Amino acid sequence: LAKTTQPISMDSYEGQEVNITCSHNNIATNDYITWYQQFPSQGPRFIIQGYKTKVTNEVASLFIPADRKSSTLSLPRVSLSDTAVYYCLVKTTDSWGKLQFGAGTQVVVTP
């Protein structure tokens, strides 16, 4: 599985856009990029997944450049409730459910 690298922490104010960039230099052709969110005392929750270009859902957008060696999770207009740890993961189709979590990014949103 490709190793991921992301910032340890990010601070933001309410209403701002938060962009978290993840590096995955060794991503394989069949791998997907997926992001999870974890609040204290809860299990991780799926946010978004993509293979290339741009994916958007009601929660976030995911930008993946052509070389797929990095990706950026964009959280628009964050609120205090978006304070959480965000994990960038690479999923391989050979072991779909076996997720290798990195350290994650602690996002703190303040008023």
Next chain:
Amino acid sequence: SAVISQKPSRDICQRGTSLTIQCQVDSQVTMMFWYRQQPGQSLTLIATANQGSEATYESGFVIDKFPISRPNLTFSTLTVSNMSPEDSSIYLCSATGDYEQYFGPGTRLTVT
């Protein structure tokens, strides 16, 4: 989507004892997994719970320490055996959906 519940939500246990954690999924799922999250750390995969056969363990985890059962497509148990303070962690059950992975709320275990 799948909703996963775990019992107990937390427990405090004495060194040398064992604890069995139950995981219930509200729908049939193909694959179930157990993860561990040590204090302030990320999640580490313990094993894949295989229905009707022995679990598949990741490097560093063994069946004698973490026996796992999966009698059907909605239920699994993880036992933490002969516990030591180093086993104090959050243990999370996970199940694979069509597109994403679902996680239970976790069981917070403290070993004294």
